[in-house]
Amino acid sequence: MVRGSVLSVAALVAVAMALGMVRADGLVDHPIAGSAINYLDGQWELSSFEFAPDRTFKAQVPGDLITDLQNNDLIGDPLYELNFKNATLWNDYDWTYTTTFTSNYDPSSGAALWLVLDGVKMGATVSVNNEMLGSVTDQFHRYTFDISELVKSGENELQIIFINDIHTDGRFMACTGGWDWAPYTTTESYEGALTFSRGIWKSVYTVEIDGAAITHFVPHTFYRGEYPATRLEEHAHDGFAVQAHVHLWSKTATSGTVTVTSDFDTQTLKVDLPGGDYIANLTLSANAADIDLWWPSGYGKAALYNVTASFTADGALQASTASATRRIGFRMFALVTGNDTDPEYRTNNKYVDGTDFHGMYWRVNGLLIFSRGANMIPMEELEGRMNAEAHRQLVVSARDGGMNTLRVWGGGIFLPDVWYDTCDEMGILVYHDMAYAQQGHSPSATATQDAELRHQIRRLSHHPSIVMYDGCNECQVVIGTDTGIYATFVMAVVAEEDPSRAVWASCPSLGWATGVNRLTGQPNRSPDGLVTHVGTTTLETHGPYQHGSGFPSVNGGATLSPFDPNIPTTLTPTEAYFGNDQDLNATGETAFKRQLYQCMLGQALEMKSNIETRRGTNQFGILVWQLNEIWPTGGWGSLEYGTPVQGQVIGGRWKPLHYFMKKSVYADVMATCGTNGTCYVKNDSPSAFSGRVVVESLALADGSSTVLFNQTVSMATGAGITKWFNVDLSNFNGTKALLRATVQSGAGQIVSDNIIPFVTPANMQVPAANITVTVSDSTHSDGTVDVVLSSQKPAAYVVLTTTAQGRFSDNAFFLTPGSHVVQFVPFAGFDHDELRRTIRVEHLAQML
Ligand SMILES: *[C@@H]1O[C@H](CO)[C@@H](O)[C@H](O)[C@H]1NC(C)=O
Ligand SMILES: *[C@@H]1O[C@H](CO)[C@@H](O)[C@H](O)[C@H]1NC(C)=O
Ligand SMILES: *[C@@H]1O[C@H](CO)[C@@H](O)[C@H](O)[C@H]1NC(C)=O
Ligand SMILES: *[C@@H]1O[C@H](CO)[C@@H](O)[C@H](O)[C@H]1NC(C)=O
Ligand SMILES: *[C@@H]1O[C@H](CO)[C@@H](O)[C@H](O)[C@H]1NC(C)=O
Numbered sequence: 025m026v027r028g029s030v031l032s033v034a035a036l037v038a039v040a041m042a043l044g045m046v047r048a049d050g051l052v053d054h055p056i057a058g059s060a061i062n063y064l065d066g067q068w069e070l071s072s073f074e075f076a077p078d079r080t081f082k083a084q085v086p087g088d089l090i091t092d093l094q095n096n097d098l099i100g101d102p103l104y105e106l107n108f109k110n111a112t113l114w115n116d117y118d119w120t121y122t123t124t125f126t127s128n129y130d131p132s133s134g135a136a137l138w139l140v141l142d143g144v145k146m147g148a149t150v151s152v153n154n155e156m157l158g159s160v161t162d163q164f165h166r167y168t169f170d171i172s173e174l175v176k177s178g179e180n181e182l183q184i185i186f187i188n189d190i191h192t193d194g195r196f197m198a199c200t201g202g203w204d205w206a207p208y209t210t211t212e213s214y215e216g217a218l219t220f221s222r223g224i225w226k227s228v229y230t231v232e233i234d235g236a237a238i239t240h241f242v243p244h245t246f247y248r249g250e251y252p253a254t255r256l257e258e259h260a261h262d263g264f265a266v267q268a269h270v271h272l273w274s275k276t277a278t279s280g281t282v283t284v285t286s287d288f289d290t291q292t293l294k295v296d297l298p299g300g301d302y303i304a305n306l307t308l309s310a311n312a313a314d315i316d317l318w319w320p321s322g323y324g325k326a327a328l329y330n331v332t333a334s335f336t337a338d339g340a341l342q343a344s345t346a347s348a349t350r351r352i353g354f355r356m357f358a359l360v361t362g363n364d365t366d367p368e369y370r371t372n373n374k375y376v377d378g379t380d381f382h383g384m385y386w387r388v389n390g391l392l393i394f395s396r397g398a399n400m401i402p403m404e405e406l407e408g409r410m411n412a413e414a415h416r417q418l419v420v421s422a423r424d425g426g427m428n429t430l431r432v433w434g435g436g437i438f439l440p441d442v443w444y445d446t447c448d449e450m451g452i453l454v455y456h457d458m459a460y461a462q463q464g465h466s467p468s469a470t471a472t473q474d475a476e477l478r479h480q481i482r483r484l485s486h487h488p489s490i491v492m493y494d495g496c497n498e499c500q501v502v503i504g505t506d507t508g509i510y511a512t513f514v515m516a517v518v519a520e521e522d523p524s525r526a527v528w529a530s531c532p533s534l535g536w537a538t539g540v541n542r543l544t545g546q547p548n549r550s551p552d553g554l555v556t557h558v559g560t561t562t563l564e565t566h567g568p569y570q571h572g573s574g575f576p577s578v579n580g581g582a583t584l585s586p587f588d589p590n591i592p593t594t595l596t597p598t599e600a601y602f603g604n605d606q607d608l609n610a611t612g613e614t615a616f617k618r619q620l621y622q623c624m625l626g627q628a629l630e631m632k633s634n635i636e637t638r639r640g641t642n643q644f645g646i647l648v649w650q651l652n653e654i655w656p657t658g659g660w661g662s663l664e665y666g667t668p669v670q671g672q673v674i675g676g677r678w679k680p681l682h683y684f685m686k687k688s689v690y691a692d693v694m695a696t697c698g699t700n701g702t703c704y705v706k707n708d709s710p711s712a713f714s715g716r717v718v719v720e721s722l723a724l725a726d727g728s729s730t731v732l733f734n735q736t737v738s739m740a741t742g743a744g745i746t747k748w749f750n751v752d753l754s755n756f757n758g759t760k761a762l763l764r765a766t767v768q769s770g771a772g773q774i775v776s777d778n779i780i781p782f783v784t785p786a787n788m789q790v791p792a793a794n795i796t797v798t799v800s801d802s803t804h805s806d807g808t809v810d811v812v813l814s815s816q817k818p819a820a821y822v823v824l825t826t827t828a829q830g831r832f833s834d835n836a837f838f839l840t841p842g843s844h845v846v847q848f849v850p851f852a853g854f855d856h857d858e859l860r861r862t863i864r865v866e867h868l869a870q871m872l
């Protein structure tokens with residue numbers, strides 16, 4: 025389409041205006057790329073004829089209705105006390121969101137104008153200038169409407185009306201109305217699933233399409249070499265192919281050129297678009313010499329590359345070019361379920377269909393990795409509170425706590441871009457459920473769900489951090505014998521859209537009979553799609569993949585080590601962990617502080633013990649429940665509720681468990697001991713380790729140390745290298761002492777520090793220490809601030825807390841008499857004076 029010169033000048037102005045409007049705060053999806061974009065985000069008007077016929081209220085888009093009601097003082101803080109149970113205004117009435125916009129769109133130009141809704145939660149109708157466009161029922165789908173015929177010059181009105189009895193088919197965040205770690209509400213959707221809030225939770229914009237729009241740009245990377253069972257060497261491997269799918273839409277038949285550029289290769293393609301949807305496919309070459317690999321955290325650098333796709337219609341000015349950039353990384357990923365250490369196995373199974381039963385682990389760039397991390401739940405029930413920096417900091421905290429893996433849990437949401445971008449940058453491996461779960465959120469093979477899945481996979485699949493998709497959370501439990509839908513619908517659609525990643529039916533599942541490559545777990549693109557194991561209608565009982573039929577010879581382990589009840593110590597009695605006289609019904613500030621301290625320390629000790637048990641076996645992956653909290657509570661997360669509202673730390677305050685992960689249980693090399701002095705040191709790092717293991721007894725009465733074991737240790741390259749040793753505990757008594765196992769590197773640096781209890785906290789004879797804590801006035805060049813603790817008596821499980829934004833370098837530690845310095849590591853929004861004002865120190869002796 026050739027355009028007149030006058031129009032082109034107008035288009036140039038529109039582009040210039042649009043560029044200033046493109047939002048990039050990390051909560052906004054990549055937009056549909058056209059010739060001009062106009063975000064309608066910001067302040068809208070909210071009204072409800074039934075509730076208040078004569079009034080309008082202010083509303084924020086993106087956001088959510090409950091937050092808007094709160095901001096208008098119509099309800100109190102929905103998370104305060106039991107307000108979430110009776111703040112039902114949002115559910116009792118229909119609510120209308122209204123905005124106005126002006127448009128430079130000229131209907132005679134031949135271009136099209138679309139209205140795009142990136143995300144609307146729990147069902148609404150959409151109209152422009154009082155013309156109904158349709159309804160939006162699926163929270164995870166991006167809806168587009170052609171408004172070319174409706175839009176006027178001058179002011180236009182857009183209305184999104186939330187009505188209660190709309191059919192959503194369960195397509196909204198499953199945990200929105202409660203889960204066993206989230207507040208249970210009293211309102212229900214039309215289909216009977218619990219509900220809470222609703223709203224325009226993502227951006228709204230118009231996009232002008234002159235020539236063609238890039239609706240999605242989906243680059244997939246494929247390793248070109250043979251299946252690697254040893255580490256790929258930088259710049260000396262077989263390189264990658266980047267299959268770039270440029271999804272285009274044009275109003276009419278349009279000819280033009282698609283270009284995909286990058287630092288490593290550029291390709292162009294002449295295309296004749298028929299009108300409507302069209303996918304242009306270009307393959308770029310990423311040769312080993314021109315790229316660095318993307319490695320998980322702790323394994324190397326996470327190198328990233330921009331790839332840009334553009335479409336220019338023949339004869340059009342450069343200004344009407346549509347252009348989209350995505351950031352990719354190069355890594356070869358395999359979901360291993362067979363004995364791939366055996367070269368013959370690799371040869372024999374190169375083209376074999378279906379997963380094996382041998383156990384499960386991940387290889388990245390040929391390297392067997394010990395995957396450790398947690399399950400990620402949404403940060404918010406109230407989308408209006410969602411915060412980009414909080415999502416970024418959460419991932420940084422996961423990495424700093426020693427994690428290299430996060431699972432996006434199916435009862436939540438497809439997360440905002442900033443979360444995946446940070447995982448890409450931090451080298452976090454993402455195991456991604458589709459947004460299906462129990463409690464009314466099972467899949468059905470509808471056109472809407474098909475479109476939702478395709479949109480989300482196209483939206484996300486450039487991220488190198490995402491290594492594996494699966495169908496849902498614990499769905500088969502509910503579906504019973506109908507396991508087929510994950511094979512015939514959910515994962516078939518996912519695999520069709522993205523064959524570059526491993527797929528799994530559900531979490532957990534028995535694996536695939538056919539449809540995936542046995543070595544990698546990637547879809548083998550059989551025309552029949554994926555087929556689950558036939559004849560098995562029950563959920564995988566967390567075996568063999570959890571217990572493993574074993575990897576006896578993987579990385580040097582001689583035999584399969586099943587769970588060992590003596591590693592680590594089993595603390596009993598569990599019912600009186602903190603003593604018999606604990607009144608859990610007591611109320612008031614002192615009681616509440618004690619309950620929270622006990623809750624978090626109990627969680628930390630229990631989880632530490634569980635993880636140590638698993639690390640003593642030949643398991644190669646641990647994902648704990650859970651990483652974060654969805655509201656302010658003392659729940660299962662190792663991080664607290666991370667939205668920066670009053671009292672909370674951005675990205676989540678670290679609980680004792682998260683410090684234990686960083687210090688020992690998620691450290692690359694760590695040591696622990698069991699009841700009778702049986703100990704192990706484990707190397708899960710990608711290099712050989714030589715250093716020293718020291719086990720000492722720390723007297724609770726005076727803090728004095730007695731060295732029980734002090735030896736050098738040399739271990740081959742991990743993961744999975746375990747050395748067992750014994751420590752004589754005949755003079756050790758757990759009521760009077762704690763055991764400490766430290767591992768030092770060859771250079772004498774402490775790489776892990778593990779305090780091991782042998783009796784329940786109630787049975788520890790801890791003295792009544794009086795700790796003073798002082799915050800330094802000065803700041804180190806790295807931004808950290810010293811915090812000095814001093815005490816005449818030793819103290820166990822010393823926990824520092826503050827409302828200041830940040831974390832401590834160490835916490836929940838054993839304090840020996842004298843003084844001890846830890847650093848406070850600031851996060852965004854840190855206030856030095858707030859740290860000084862609010863720092864609190866607690867320790868076990870005060871809490872029994
Ligand atoms: C419910 O709402 C009322 C009025 O807004 C408020 O006084 C009360 O504290 C709220 N919570 C409960 C549990 O009733
Ligand atoms: C591009 O590839 C997709 C599959 O990934 C296919 O559906 C589509 O037809 C291809 N486009 C063209 C023009 O061949
Ligand atoms: C990719 O492009 C963005 C935006 O232009 C830029 O900020 C970023 O530094 C680029 N990243 C890489 C890895 O080149
Ligand atoms: C796995 O392969 C290795 C190498 O060939 C072999 O030594 C080992 O016995 C195999 N393990 C099992 C359980 O088959
Ligand atoms: C100590 O624990 C180990 C590991 O469970 C076990 O094999 C051994 O028999 C135990 N020894 C004694 C003396 O209980």
Ligand SMILES: *[C@@H]1O[C@H](CO)[C@@H](O)[C@H](O)[C@H]1NC(C)=O
Binds near residue numbers: 606607608609
């Ligand atoms: C706490 O309250 C529950 C429920 O009222 C009661 O059954 C229990 O005995 C109380 N426990 C104590 C220690 O008072």
Ligand SMILES: *[C@@H]1O[C@H](CO)[C@@H](O)[C@H](O)[C@H]1NC(C)=O
Binds near residue numbers: 718731734
């Ligand atoms: C462990 O042994 C080494 C070498 O003898 C020694 O230098 C070191 O001080 C010892 N460590 C402890 C805690 O005793």
Ligand SMILES: *[C@@H]1O[C@H](CO)[C@@H](O)[C@H](O)[C@H]1NC(C)=O
Binds near residue numbers: 758760
């Ligand atoms: C450990 O010390 C406590 C407190 O002194 C004592 O009651 C207990 O008998 C000791 N246990 C052993 C096994 O010596």
Ligand SMILES: *[C@@H]1O[C@H](CO)[C@@H](O)[C@H](O)[C@H]1NC(C)=O
Binds near residue numbers: 794795796
């Ligand atoms: C703890 O020490 C501080 C400062 O030395 C003192 O003011 C306070 O009374 C002491 N508290 C207790 C419980 O001994």
